[in-house]
Amino acid sequence: MRSKHSIFGFLVILFMSFQSGLPALASGSRSEAYVTLLYGDEFLLGVRVLGKSIRDTGSTKDMVVLVSDGVSNYAKKLLKADGWIVELISLLANPNQVRPKRFWGVYTKLKIFNMTNYRKVVYLDADTIIVKSIEDLFKCGKFCANLKHSERLNSGVMVVEPSEMLFKDMMSKVNTLPSYTGGDQGFLNSYFSGFASAHVFEPNLSSDVMNSRPVPEMERLSTLYNADVGLYMLANKWMVDEKELQVIHYTLGPLKPWDWWTAWLLKPVDVWQNVRERLGESLPGTGGGRNPNEDLLLKFLSLLPLFVLLFCNYRSFLQISKDFFDALRRGSLCDHVKHIYYKFRAGGGLAYSAVGASSSSIINSNQQSKVPAYLGGVSIFVCFMAAVVSLALAFAVVPRQVMPWTGLLLMYEWAFTIFYLIFGGYLHLTYQLGKITTQAGLFSSHPESFDCDSGKGHQQQASTCDAATWYYGLGMALLAVAAPSLPCIFGITALFLR
Numbered sequence: 001m002r003s004k005h006s007i008f009g010f011l012v013i014l015f016m017s018f019q020s021g022l023p024a025l026a027s028g029s030r031s032e033a034y035v036t037l038l039y040g041d042e043f044l045l046g047v048r049v050l051g052k053s054i055r056d057t058g059s060t061k062d063m064v065v066l067v068s069d070g071v072s073n074y075a076k077k078l079l080k081a082d083g084w085i086v087e088l089i090s091l092l093a094n095p096n097q098v099r100p101k102r103f104w105g106v107y108t109k110l111k112i113f114n115m116t117n118y119r120k121v122v123y124l125d126a127d128t129i130i131v132k133s134i135e136d137l138f139k140c141g142k143f144c145a146n147l148k149h150s151e152r153l154n155s156g157v158m159v160v161e162p163s164e165m166l167f168k169d170m171m172s173k174v175n176t177l178p179s180y181t182g183g184d185q186g187f188l189n190s191y192f193s194g195f196a197s198a199h200v201f202e203p204n205l206s207s208d209v210m211n212s213r214p215v216p217e218m219e220r221l222s223t224l225y226n227a228d229v230g231l232y233m234l235a236n237k238w239m240v241d242e243k244e245l246q247v248i249h250y251t252l253g254p255l256k257p258w259d260w261w262t263a264w265l266l267k268p269v270d271v272w273q274n275v276r277e278r279l280g281e282s283l284p285g286t287g288g289g290r291n292p293n294e295d296l297l298l299k300f301l302s303l304l305p306l307f308v309l310l311f312c313n314y315r316s317f318l319q320i321s322k323d324f325f326d327a328l329r330r331g332s333l334c335d336h337v338k339h340i341y342y343k344f345r346a347g348g349g350l351a352y353s354a355v356g357a358s359s360s361s362i363i364n365s366n367q368q369s370k371v372p373a374y375l376g377g378v379s380i381f382v383c384f385m386a387a388v389v390s391l392a393l394a395f396a397v398v399p400r401q402v403m404p405w406t407g408l409l410l411m412y413e414w415a416f417t418i419f420y421l422i423f424g425g426y427l428h429l430t431y432q433l434g435k436i437t438t439q440a441g442l443f444s445s446h447p448e449s450f451d452c453d454s455g456k457g458h459q460q461q462a463s464t465c466d467a468a469t470w471y472y473g474l475g476m477a478l479l480a481v482a483a484p485s486l487p488c489i490f491g492i493t494a495l496f497l498r
């Protein structure tokens with residue numbers, strides 16, 4: 001009984017394949033594919049994560065990545081190892097004279113209409129991710145896309161029925177049809193004019209209805225198939241039911257999900273990062289979306305600031321550890337802390353007492369040569385500039401595509417070190433200048449009130465000064481940690497407050 005059944009099944013398959021011709025037999029289930037495009041290595045991680053998210057939905061369809069010559073051999077090897085079919089394509093020149101510079105090759109996207117060895121392809125931009133299966137998109141008609149923020153279609157997610165005729169027709173119109181973006185999207189909007197009035201694609205139509213109606217020329221996809229994070233940013237939430245979301249599209253230029261800082265700014269990036277962390281080790285060292293070439297650099301970047309700080313401070317480090325171990329040996333660490341605490345209570349704050357001590361010593365010791373009036377203003381200015389410069393430099397140093405935590409920690413480390421060097425250098429310079437200009441005076445008789453780490457000062461004064469430094473330092477550190485976590489505390493999950 002069973003064998004009869006299978007023979008019957010085999011005959012049916014044989015009959016069907018003869019009906020649809022031999023090419024279909026050769027390609028078989030390969031008649032449908034997911035397709036994306038890669039122009040350069042910058043979006044490589046995006047394509048890897050997209051592929052992983054497609055496979056995670058249980059799809060076994062082909063995944064094709066069209067790569068242009070800007071893509072490195074390593075990237076192609078990695079994508080193949082990830083399960084992508086890598087197809088080389090030449091770029092289609094952009095016929096528009098007036099266009100954004102980065103749009104030089106975007107007309108290449110039209111080549112998906114020429115992938116005639118597939119019956120139907122679902123095209124996805126490299127900055128999209130699948131949250132929930134979108135296999136039903138293959139039921140879509142000849143051309144499907146979604147409208148975005150207007151009556152214009154977005155070319156980030158499209159369902160296309162490749163056809164040589166259609167492609168030739170497009171190519172013949174590339175030079176004449178206008179493009180409002182100066183790119184492929186504008187061209188497609190001109191080519192598929194009237195798209196805005198297309199009906200919405202309904203995946204759950206019964207097969208009777210599907211077969212009896214004429215195949216629509218165009219269909220409009222629901223927002224669920226192309227949910228734009230730009231919209232999320234405006235409202236601080238998805239404007240559609242979050243549980244129903246199928247494709248998230250990270251459209252915003254400087255906020256691509258692979259840049260480490262976006263995870264700290266946009267909640268939807270968590271989805272992307274979760275998939276990224278689960279990326280397999282297709283080639284050695286690439287698990288979790290890591291870049292093996294970057295590993296050594298990261299180690300170097302995280303150690304260098306520590307060494308610099310250690311080098312600049314080795315004297316005070318020695319002193320601190322000596323004090324600490326002395327205190328430990330005498331068992332008086334507790335007393336030491338108590339001592340500081342009482343002093344804090346009595347003096348109304350360490351900072352106050354420390355500043356009081358040093359300023360009074362200036363006045364007492366040096367009445368003729370005053371501190372210049374502009375010094376305070378200049379110091380504040382230098383401090384702010386140093387902060388801006390150190391943040392900018394740190395931002396430039398940290399590689400873009402590291403994990404969010406790695407990026408944040410490296411950022412702190414580098415910003416702090418650079419700030420320390422710049423502002424510390426400024427303070428040192430001021431001190432030296434002050435010393436020179438007052439050399440004749442009595443000023444040099446009390447150098448210990450400024451020199452915190454000379455270690456040779458009067459014991460009590462030195463410890464007050466140290467404690468004040470720590471007090472300020474800890475306050476600053478607390479601020480530095482608190483400031484970036486404010487949005488989290490207030491429940492803001494995107495840049496703008498609702």
Ligand SMILES: *[C@@H]1O[C@H](CO)[C@@H](O)[C@H](O)[C@H]1NC(C)=O
Nearest residue numbers: 090111114115116117164167
């Ligand atoms: C379109 O596809 C055909 C057949 O696969 C191929 O010969 C042709 O070169 C393609 N055209 C372009 C512009 O890529």
Ligand SMILES: *[C@@H]1O[C@H](CO)[C@@H](O)[C@H](O)[C@H]1NC(C)=O
Nearest residue numbers: 136201202203204205222244
């Ligand atoms: C279509 O049907 C599936 C199950 O058959 C269901 O999960 C899904 O929500 C339906 N979609 C719509 C838009 O009704």
